[in-house]
Amino acid sequence: MLRDHCSLPADRALLSQPPTAGLHCKMVLQAVRRVLRKSKAKPNGKKPAAEEKKVYLQPEHTKSRITDFEFKELVVLPREIDLNEWLASNTTTFFHHVNLQYSTISEFCTGETCQTMAVCNTQYCWHDERGKKVKCTAPQYVDFVMSSVQKLVTDEDVFPTKYGREFPSSFESLVKKICKYLFHVLGHIYWAHFKETLALELHGHLNTLYVHFILFAREFNLLDPKETAVLDDLTEVLCSGPGGGGGGGDGTSSGAPGAQNHVKER
Numbered sequence: 001m002l003r004d005h006c007s008l009p010a011d012r013a014l015l016s017q018p019p020t021a022g023l024h025c026k027m028v029l030q031a032v033r034r035v036l037r038k039s040k041a042k043p044n045g046k047k048p049a050a051e052e053k054k055v056y057l058q059p060e061h062t063k064s065r066i067t068d069f070e071f072k073e074l075v076v077l078p079r080e081i082d083l084n085e086w087l088a089s090n091t092t093t094f095f096h097h098v099n100l101q102y103s104t105i106s107e108f109c110t111g112e113t114c115q116t117m118a119v120c121n122t123q124y125c126w127h128d129e130r131g132k133k134v135k136c137t138a139p140q141y142v143d144f145v146m147s148s149v150q151k152l153v154t155d156e157d158v159f160p161t162k163y164g165r166e167f168p169s170s171f172e173s174l175v176k177k178i179c180k181y182l183f184h185v186l187g188h189i190y191w192a193h194f195k196e197t198l199a200l201e202l203h204g205h206l207n208t209l210y211v212h213f214i215l216f217a218r219e220f221n222l223l224d225p226k227e228t229a230v231l232d233d234l235t236e237v238l239c240s241g242p243g244g245g246g247g248g249g250d251g252t253s254s255g256a257p258g259a260q261n262h263v264k265e266r
């Protein structure tokens with residue numbers, strides 16, 4: 001069962017961003033063993049974390065951050081920078097970070113443990129290029145997300161990098177689409193893989209990434225509030241402190257601790 005923990009899947013290992021810095025095989029191995037010991041998942045994988053309470057809302061976890069940056073200030077469009085350039089550069093960075101964060105738990109996200117792409121009571125279906133619904137498991141959904149976003153951010157016609165090339169008129173709506181998908185992946189990590197993230201001691205990275213991403217999306221209206229409602233309880237706790245919750249010690253004083261947010265199925 002404990003096969004090859006130390007290598008990331010090839011398609012996800014392409015990024016050299018900081019979140020995994022300092023992760024050593026020994027630590028990963030210990031963490032995985034801890035998770036497996038604690039895991040109550042049945043061998044057939046039915047009902048993973050879904051039945052359990054939202055561990056990610058516990059104050060000792062929501063406090064965890066890797067930096068004290070004031071993300072509310074950091075996300076604002078700097079003077080002299082073109083809006084589309086700012087959206088493009090940040091969206092690409094968020095894609096890389098979400099991809100990397102998912103790669104840390106991807107070996108636990110299988111067709112057996114996650115038969116559907118679930119976040120709380122919501123299950124997402126993928127829609128193919130013709131708009132047809134595709135029934136898929138969570139890892140398949142994440143693969144669809146990552147490959148379609150990768151295709152977009154490397155397409156010169158959509159994310160131009162060369163001097164003189166212009167952004168397409170559909171640029172903003174494509175950025176919104178990407179943000180929606182990245183939100184689903186982050187949501188799935190919290191909902192179905194927070195325990196593993198905790199065991200790997202990467203919840204500070206996850207919280208930090210989430211706060212930065214949500215505040216950026218909020219600043220430029222990139223996410224539909226109906227879309228993000230599924231994690232409103234988490235967002236409230238993480239993003240409502242001074243500086244957008246970046247201060248790191250404020251998770252207990254805001255929002256409604258432990259509030260259960262029953263979201264309708266969609």
Ligand SMILES: [Zn+2]
Nearest residue numbers: 109114138192
């Ligand atoms: Zn999963």
